[in-house]
Amino acid sequence: MVDDRKLAVLRAIVEDYVSTNEPVGSKALVERHNLGVSPATIRNDMAVLEEQGYITQPHTSAGRVPTDKGYRLFVDRLSQIKPLSGAERRAIESFLAGAVDLDDVVKRTVRLLAQLTRQVAVVQYPVLSSSTVRHIELVPLTDRRVMLVLITNTGRVDQRVIELPEAVDESRVAHLRAMLNACLDGCGLDKVPETVADLPEHVPVEDRPVAAMILSVLLETLVERHDEKIVFAGAANLAAGGDFTVGLRDVLEALEEQVVLMRLLGETSDSAALTVRIGSENPYTGLRGTSIVAAGYGSGDKQLARLGVLGPTRMDYPVTMGAVRAVARYVSQILAAS
Amino acid sequence: MVDDRKLAVLRAIVEDYVSTNEPVGSKALVERHNLGVSPATIRNDMAVLEEQGYITQPHTSAGRVPTDKGYRLFVDRLSQIKPLSGAERRAIESFLAGAVDLDDVVKRTVRLLAQLTRQVAVVQYPVLSSSTVRHIELVPLTDRRVMLVLITNTGRVDQRVIELPEAVDESRVAHLRAMLNACLDGCGLDKVPETVADLPEHVPVEDRPVAAMILSVLLETLVERHDEKIVFAGAANLAAGGDFTVGLRDVLEALEEQVVLMRLLGETSDSAALTVRIGSENPYTGLRGTSIVAAGYGSGDKQLARLGVLGPTRMDYPVTMGAVRAVARYVSQILAAS
DNA sequence: ACTTGGCACTCGGGAACACAGAGTGCCAGA
DNA sequence: TCTGGCACTCTGTGTTCCCGAGTGCCAAGT
Numbered sequence: 001m002v003d004d005r006k007l008a009v010l011r012a013i014v015e016d017y018v019s020t021n022e023p024v025g026s027k028a029l030v031e032r033h034n035l036g037v038s039p040a041t042i043r044n045d046m047a048v049l050e051e052q053g054y055i056t057q058p059h060t061s062a063g064r065v066p067t068d069k070g071y072r073l074f075v076d077r078l079s080q081i082k083p084l085s086g087a088e089r090r091a092i093e094s095f096l097a098g099a100v101d102l103d104d105v106v107k108r109t110v111r112l113l114a115q116l117t118r119q120v121a122v123v124q125y126p127v128l129s130s131s132t133v134r135h136i137e138l139v140p141l142t143d144r145r146v147m148l149v150l151i152t153n154t155g156r157v158d159q160r161v162i163e164l165p166e167a168v169d170e171s172r173v174a175h176l177r178a179m180l181n182a183c184l185d186g187c188g189l190d191k192v193p194e195t196v197a198d199l200p201e202h203v204p205v206e207d208r209p210v211a212a213m214i215l216s217v218l219l220e221t222l223v224e225r226h227d228e229k230i231v232f233a234g235a236a237n238l239a240a241g242g243d244f245t246v247g248l249r250d251v252l253e254a255l256e257e258q259v260v261l262m263r264l265l266g267e268t269s270d271s272a273a274l275t276v277r278i279g280s281e282n283p284y285t286g287l288r289g290t291s292i293v294a295a296g297y298g299s300g301d302k303q304l305a306r307l308g309v310l311g312p313t314r315m316d317y318p319v320t321m322g323a324v325r326a327v328a329r330y331v332s333q334i335l336a337a338s
Numbered sequence: 339m340v341d342d343r344k345l346a347v348l349r350a351i352v353e354d355y356v357s358t359n360e361p362v363g364s365k366a367l368v369e370r371h372n373l374g375v376s377p378a379t380i381r382n383d384m385a386v387l388e389e390q391g392y393i394t395q396p397h398t399s400a401g402r403v404p405t406d407k408g409y410r411l412f413v414d415r416l417s418q419i420k421p422l423s424g425a426e427r428r429a430i431e432s433f434l435a436g437a438v439d440l441d442d443v444v445k446r447t448v449r450l451l452a453q454l455t456r457q458v459a460v461v462q463y464p465v466l467s468s469s470t471v472r473h474i475e476l477v478p479l480t481d482r483r484v485m486l487v488l489i490t491n492t493g494r495v496d497q498r499v500i501e502l503p504e505a506v507d508e509s510r511v512a513h514l515r516a517m518l519n520a521c522l523d524g525c526g527l528d529k530v531p532e533t534v535a536d537l538p539e540h541v542p543v544e545d546r547p548v549a550a551m552i553l554s555v556l557l558e559t560l561v562e563r564h565d566e567k568i569v570f571a572g573a574a575n576l577a578a579g580g581d582f583t584v585g586l587r588d589v590l591e592a593l594e595e596q597v598v599l600m601r602l603l604g605e606t607s608d609s610a611a612l613t614v615r616i617g618s619e620n621p622y623t624g625l626r627g628t629s630i631v632a633a634g635y636g637s638g639d640k641q642l643a644r645l646g647v648l649g650p651t652r653m654d655y656p657v658t659m660g661a662v663r664a665v666a667r668y669v670s671q672i673l674a675a676s
Numbered sequence: 677a678c679t680t681g682g683c684a685c686t687c688g689g690g691a692a693c694a695c696a697g698a699g700t701g702c703c704a705g706a
Numbered sequence: 707t708c709t710g711g712c713a714c715t716c717t718g719t720g721t722t723c724c725c726g727a728g729t730g731c732c733a734a735g736t
Contacts, residue, residue, distance in 0.1 A: 025699050038709055043700070061699050061716045101497050139473040139489055149495065151477055151485060157497045159439050159489075235573055236590035248586075252574035363728050376680055381729070399686045399728050 006045045008035065010054055011078040013046075014066050018316050023063030068279035068313065071291070075276050075317050082318040084326050088116070092327065096334050102126070102155035106231060109307065109331050114234025116323045119311035120255065122294075124265055125229040126154045126304035126335070133184045133192065138177040138214070143167040148217060152189065154304065154335060162217050165209045176211060179203070180218075189222055230261045237311075250286025251310075260284050265294050265306040272296035272303045274325050279313040289313055293320050295328040297335070304335065344383045346373065348392055349416040351384075352404050356654050361401030406617035406651065409629070413614050413655050420656040422664050426454070430665065434672050440464070440493035444569060447645065447669050452572025454661045457649035458593065460632075462603055463567040464492045464642035464673070471522045471530070476515040476552070481505040486555060490527065492642065492673060500555045503547045514549060517541070518556075527560055568599050575649075588624025589648075598622050603632050603644040610634035610641045612663050617651040627651055631658050633666040637674035645669070 012033045016024040026039040026046060035042065046064055049055045054070035057063065066074065084092075095112055099105040106123050113121035137149040144167050150158040179202075187195055196215050203211045232255050238248055254260045263283060277292045287310075294308025308324055350371045354362040364377040364384060373380065384402055387393050392408035395401065404412065422430075433450055437443040444461055451459035475487040482505050488496040517540075525533055534553050541549045570593050576586055592598045601621060615630045625648075632646025646662055 023699090027699075039699095040709055040711090041707085044708085047701080057700085059716060061701095061714080063699065101499055103497075134479065134485075135475075135477040137473075137475050137477075137487070139475075141472065147472075147489060147493070149475070149487060149489070151487070151497075153479075155485070155497070155499060157487065157495060159441075159493070159495045161439055161493060233594055236587050236594060239587035239590055249574050249577035252577055256571055256574060361728090365728075377728095378680055378682090379678085382679085385730080395729085397687060399730095400688075401728070 005035070005037070006049055007073075007078060008033075009042060009045045010049055010066070010070060011074060013049075013055060013064055014070065014074045014078070017065055018314055021314065023058055023065050025063035028063070066314075068281065071278045071313060071317070072281070075278070075321075079318045081274075081325065082322040084322055089326065092116075092330050096330055099334065102157075105155075105331065105334060109327060110231050110233040113307065113309060113323065113327050114237065116327070117309045117311070117320050118234075118237050118240070119309040119315065119320065120232055120234045120237060120251075121307070121309050122230060122232045122255075122261060122265060123307040124262070124305040125231075126156060126298075131156065131189055131304070133187045133189065136177065136180045136184060136218075138173050138180070140168075140170055140173050143169065146173060146214070148214065148221070150218070150221060158221050160217050160221050162214060165213055168210055172207060172210070176203075176207065176214065180214075192222055193219060230258050230265070232261070232310075234309075247286070247289055251290060254284055254286050255310075264292050264310070265308055272298070274321055275308075276317065276321065291315060291317075293317070293324050295324050297328040297332045307331070343373070343375070344387055345411075345416060346371075347380060347383045348387055348404070348408060349412060351387075351393060351402055352408065352412045352416070355403055356652055359652065361396055361403050363401035366401070406619065409616045409651060409655070410619070413616070413659075417656045419612075419663065420660040422660055426661075427664065430454075430668050434668055437672065440495075443493075443669065443672060447665060448569050448571040451645065451647060451661065451665050452575065454665070455647045455649070455658050456572075456575050456578070457647040457653065457658065458570055458572045458575060458589075459645070459647050460568060460570045460593075460599055460603060461645040462600070462643040463569075464494060464636075469494065469527055469642070471525045471527065474515065474518045474522060474556075476511050476518070478506075478508055478511050481507065484511060484552070486552060486559070488556070488559060492637070496559050498555050498559050500552060503551055506548055510545060510548070514541075514545065514552065518552075530560055531557060568596050568603070570599070572647075585624070585627055589628060592622055592624050593648075602630050602648070603646055610636070612659055613646075614655065614659065629653060629655075631655070631662050633662050635666040635670045635673075637670060642673065 009029070012029055012035070013024050016029065016032060026042040029035070029042055030037070030039050046055065049070075050057070050064065053067055054073060055064040056067050058065060092112060096105065096108055099108050102125075106125060110121045110123040113123070131152040131154045133150070134153045135151040137151070139147040139149065141147055141161065144164045146162050146164065146168070148160045148162055152158075179199075183195060183199060184192060196218070199215060200208050200211050235252065235255065238251060254264075264277070264287070272295070274293070274295045277294075279291060280288055282288065282290065282292070289312065290310055291313045292308055292310050293315075294306050296303045296306050298304035307328060309320060311320065347367070350367055350373070351362050354367065354370060364380040367373070367380055368375070368377050384393065387408075388395070388402065391405055392411060393402040394405050396403060430450060434443065434446055437446050440463075444463060448459045448461040451461070469490040469492045471488070472491045473489040475485075475489070477485040477487065479485055479499065482502045484500050484502065484506070486498045486500055490496075517537075521533060521537060522530060534556070537553060538546050538549050573590065573593065576589060592602075602615070602625070610633070612631070612633045615632075617629060618626055620626065620628065620630070627650065628648055629651045630646055630648050631653075632644050634641045634644050636642035645666055647658060649658065
């Protein structure tokens with residue numbers, strides 16, 4: 001039914017359409033690729049492919065365009081991820097190596113990815129729950145107010161100002177701080193709730209309200225900030241290729257909607273592998289016409305979060321996938337080293 | 339030469355053009371505004387205004403459109419900043435009041451401003467140099483590596499990982515930390531360099547290389563992060579109004595170019611007042627056709643940074659200016675309170 | 677000196693139309 | 707199963723035409 005030549009035709013159609021952005025016809029196809037058969041034969045194949053739903057024609061008697069299903073087949077079976085050139089690899093490496101802290105790593109990564117793929121890049125901050133507590137700091141601001149700073153082994157720093165129920169002097173704060181660090185240093189963030197559960201009982205009675213308040217904020221911080229933070233870059237690339245003159249608005253909206261982005265990147269996050277979501281496979285309405293290529297990254301074997309790019313369905317999947325995979329690997333390296 | 343009625347005509351043209359987005363002709367003008375004269379008279383006035391460069395016609399025999407110079411005159415002399423409604427004020431207040439830390443304040447502010455003005459909002463993080471050191475923390479990560487965390491009175495937290503020239507144990511780190519805090523607590527950030535200048539001499543000889551390293555990173559942090567951080571939101575609004583179908587790319591690029599944004603917001607930052615920069619007054623090429631309305635904000639009398647919106651030259655200046663001013667004030671309040 | 681009505685003129689934008697070109701589907705023959 | 711040929715169907719483009727909104731100017735009125 002779908003023999004080898006038909007697959008070759010589909011591949012050729014995808015490749016040509018991606019590079020020219022115009023519906024591709026049977027004649028042009030045999031000219032550009034040496035398929036060894038005549039246009040008429042191709043036409044027959046195309047008719048079959050269309051019936052199967054892999055390609056479609058914008059109007060009667062125009063060339064064919066791949067459908068989402070066609071792209072899917074292309075990605076799954078017809079294409080090979082294209083590795084980056086040596087020069088690109090070196091560029092990535094040196095660019096990422098210059099990062100000074102986690103924020104910087106993320107910022108550089110997202111820019112790099114955007115530039116490399118000429119698409120919109122999206123990077124999720126490392127998920128807290130798979131990291132461990134490196135240090136907890138309590139900084140007295142006034143006598144009824146302290147700042148809680150949480151530092152993790154991935155270099156992430158979270159801060160919250162806490163309004164205390166009563167005035168507390170420095171030494172009590174110092175004591176609480178010491179206690180917190182003693183309990184939690186090196187503790188996995190997902191373990192924190194159970195670890196602190198009975199902590200208030202080990203505290204002098206008069207300190208309990210304060211301790212309870214601090215712990216509740218600490219837990220809140222862990223939960224709320226869980227994986228809330230996502231950054232993107234390269235929105236200008238959306239306006240570049242002639243695609244998206246319509247729908248651009250929706251895409252921009254989705255990009256600013258952290259929740260939507262989260263779901264796009266994360267919904268498949270059980271696997272660290274390269275994930276491609278094509279057009280209508282996408283859960284979000286405004287993102288028909290866009291595809292997402294994402295990969296997990298993390299230090300060592302622990303997966304921390306995901307990153308990827310978002311672009312028109314009509315994108316160069318082999319190259320994009322290569323870039324995303326490479327960047328994910330390099331970021332993992334960098335993070336593992338710090 | 340430019341008498342009252344001509345000014346009234348200019349005002350009417352700006353108002354009509356802003357609301358309809360179509361060149362406005364003499365007839366429509368007398369219909370919509372009761373100017374008490376005939377279209378022919380208006381035509382004469384318009385001819386003069388055009389000669390003076392305040393308005394122009396896209397093609398011979400089309401209506402008139404304000405020039406940048408025309409908008410400028412409108413903003414300076416013909417319009418009154420429109421205060422927000424009570425409901426809007428309350429909404430702002432409650433929305434900003436929910437912020438938990440500085441990051442959150444900034445994030446909420448930028449979203450609020452974007453939503454309020456239906457334009458792209460831009461907020462610069464408070465400039466470090468006008469804040470003071472609240473606390474400095476050194477966290478040992480490994481024996482040759484510490485994390486430096488700098489907390490300011492505005493709630494800003496900066497972090498840097500430092501590679502030490504030699505192994506250092508906890509107690510030495512604790513000692514250095516104590517010393518740093520003793521010296522710098524409450525110190526204005528702009529005063530830090532001179533304050534720490536002779537610090538290494540007060541340190542045991544064997545600690546000097548480490549101390550010097552830490553101080554140099556601290557100074558770097560102050561300088562580099564000086565006012566580097568800017569966030570924006572509402573890019574989707576660009577695609578909304580029919581403006582910008584062309585040039586959108588440039589605008590998006592500018593938005594991601596921190597440096598450009600900085601200059602746009604900051605170049606007039608000597609004054610805390612409301613600043614409007616219209617179209618070609620703008621230093622950046624890609625931003626012809628866009629205007630910027632910005633204001634300084636800060637706690638108390640100290641100006642910390644600037645915020646504003648960026649939109650098409652054809653924007654509703656009175657409303658936008660009102661919104662920017664109001665938000666700047668509320669943010670200042672919130673920051674002063676924390 | 678300013679305002680007004682009248683009038684001829686100028687464009688831009690939309691509708692109607694024709695036409696070339698690319699592409700298809702189908703059929704009969706190899 | 708492939709191929710060449712042929713008739714057919716579209717889209718996109720260019721042309722022409724016309725309407726309407728708007729202008730500039732002039733001469734007359736206040």
